[in-house]
Amino acid sequence: MTDGSVTHILDAINQPVSFEELLSPVAAAWDATREVVISLTPTPLERQPSAYVQTVWRERPRGEVSEVKVRALCNDSSVVLRLDWAAGEPRRSINDVNVYADGCAVLFPANGEAAELDTMGSPEKPVAAWHWRAGDEQPFSVTATGIGSVKRIVEHPIKVGARWGEGRWRVALGSPLPTDTVGLARGGAVPVAFAVWCGAADDRGGLKSYSQQFHQLRLQ
Amino acid sequence: MTAAATPSRQFAMVFDLNKCLGCQTCTIACKTQWTRGGGMAAMWWNIVNTIPGRGTPRDAFELGGGYRDGVPQAGELPGKRQWGEAWDFDYDKVFYDGNYGGNNYVKPREHDGAAPEWGPNWDEDMGAGEYPHSYFFYLPLVCMNCSKPACLEACPRDVIYRREEDGVVLVDEERCHGYRFCIEACPYKRIYFNEQRAIAQKCISCYPRLEKGVAPACVRQCPGRVRHVGFLDDVDSHIHKLVNDWKVALPLRPDFEVEPNVFYVPPTMPLAFDENGEFDDAASRMPLDELRLMFGPGVEHALAVIDAERQKVAAGGSSELMDILISRNWQDMLGPFPQDPGKLERPPPRNDATERRD
Incomplete structure (x- = not known):
């Protein structure tokens, strides 16, 4: 299914493999999981908080990645989501002033309650995300209470494994359980949303492809 | 992302282009003081370019940004080969x-x-024009601390701010996520990208020095006595007199509509020659259109005032304007920032072997 209005259930099957192995995006364990195809759309320009971005990006492309394939796995002490999307011209790092790196993020309501996705949460209903950017040694764990408010958490347990091949990124983002900012534990379920940045299209910050709505992540 | 708040005072600079030697002492003073850390090797927060010329980065003033009729203009991001x-x-x-x-x-x-x-000032001294009317001048550049900073308004994270006490525009490096909208939006291309740290960095007007009454390093070390500093609202200051009273210090590229707070005394240029090889007082070596583009419609008035005041002094008279521009006592140029940094209590010197990260 690629219908943007459908809420997908993403079941994280419990596998007796280590966290490190789950973080390998090509581990055999992923073959046994069900793939969910999430459709993505560009973030709304009118939500961008800068007049410069709102004006200039009327004429520029943004958020051109149209779907991301997602799988989930867990073991007794950790959960990992694997995002898989087309990237014909990968940007593996920020290696020039005018180069933007590819990236992806998995976003949750920070307190488990549905939060507004278009605004990246609000002061009352914050969101938390695991954010990977190609070329960085570590992923970021971030929180946000509205557009432009993303704050990186310095100490966090989020890990990543990423691989590009055959025109696609496969990125496994995971956290020990219970998760520190999301309130996700064994047997639980949380809303989850997705975003992808295409470096070749100069995506950055709020300019990205996103899932428009929350889906449901269930842990076995 | 929000409009810049109006500060209670505005720190400003005036650069007298008729005295700039292009020696880059200012550039090295800044380099030594601020840009020796990791990822900063190619940064020149202060640079002196030759005009006419393509600038630093290459074609700096042709890369967009700023405003036109109040509308933000698209800017291009130059690559590092273009910066040098x-x-x-x-x-x-x-x-x-x-x-x-x-x-x-x-x-x-x-x-x-x-x-x-x-690279920086790559087309040094090339200039333009045909002999005997060849011409060029040096154009020192720093952050303009604009009153309508396009960088600040372009940042979606409110990372860039204007200090209330002096209008100095700063990047909060701790919160910057390296999106680089600010670099696109700055029409002077005076913001650098630190690839190693993935953040934007730029001239900070030596604000820690200002806070101790010390002029910025580029100002204090200028051997040509080019740079005046002070507050625009101080009616007794060189800055106020040159900008507001004599109207000989002009904003650079006012068509960018960012209201910069660095002002330039335009170059008067050597005299032109007529067809008989005699001085031609009525002609200008540098086409007036180019001067108007650089410094706005006030440039002819400014040049005429400077010429008139020069002639007054040449005829044995006196001129407040010439006294200010000559600044026989160089500390007069420092306005409220005359403190000798060597006389301040300072932390122990850094050990460069361990501090340098490049």
Whole structure:
């Protein structure tokens, strides 16, 4: 299914493999999981908080990645989501002033309650995300209470494994359980949303492809 | 992302282009003071370019940004070859491998070994015009601390701010996520990108020095006595007199609509010649259109005032304007920032061997 209005259930099957192995995006364990195809759309320009971005990006492309394939796995002490999307011209790092790196993020309501996705949460209903950017040694764990408010958490347990091949990124983002900012534990379920940045299209910050709505992540 | 708040006072600079030697002492003063850290090797927060010329980065003023009729203009992000990398030099090969002399000389190389294609003030002294009317001047550049800073308004994270006490525009490096909208939006291209830290960095007007009454390093170390500093609202200051009273200090490229707070005394240029080889007082070596583009419609008035005041002094009279521009006592140029930094209590000197991260 690629219908943007459908809420997908993403079941994280419990596998007796280590966290490190789950973080390998090509581990055999992923073959046994069900793939969910999430459709993505560009973030709304009118939500961008800068007049410069709102004006200039009327004429520029943004958020051109149209779907991301997602799988989930867990073991007794950790959960990992694997995002898989087309990237014909990968940007593996920020290696020039005018180069933007590819990236992806998995976003949750920070307190488990549905939060507004278009605004990246609000002061009352914050969101938390695991954010990977190609070329960085570590992923970021971030929180946000509205557009432009993303704050990186310095100490966090989020890990990543990423691989590009055959025109696609496969990125496994995971956290020990219970998760520190999301309130996700064994047997639980949380809303989850997705975003992808295409470096070749100069995506950055709020300019990205996103899932428009929350889906449901269930842990076995 | 929000409009810049109006500060209670505005720190400003006036650069007298008729005195700039293009010696880059200001550039090195800044480099030594601020941009020796990791990822900063190719940064020149202060740079002096030759005009006419393509600037630093290459074609700096042609890359968009700023506003037109109040509407933000799209800007381009130059790549590092366009800024100029911090080149490597083959010293070892020339000096230690028995190759010294002959046609061997120290050659600059980009990090991948390629010959450089651009760098700071790359087109030094090339200028324009045909002999005997060739012309150029030096244009020192720093952050303009604009009253309508396009960088600040472009940042979606409110990372850039204008200090309430002096209007100095700063980047909060701790919160910057390196999106680089600010670099696109700055029409002067005076913001650099630190690739290693993935953040934007720029001239900070030496604000820690200002706070101790010390003029910025580029100002204090200028051997040409080019740079005046002070507050625009101080009616007794050089700044106020040059900008507001005499109207001989003008904003750079006012068509960018960012209301910069660095002002320039435009270059008067050597006299032109007529067809008989005699001085032609009525002609200008540098086309007036180019001067108007650089400094706005006030440039003819400014040049006329400077010329008139010069002639007054040449005829034995006195001129407040000439006294200010000459600044026989160089500390008069420092306004409220005359403090000698050498007389301040300072932390122990850094050990460069451990502090340098490049």
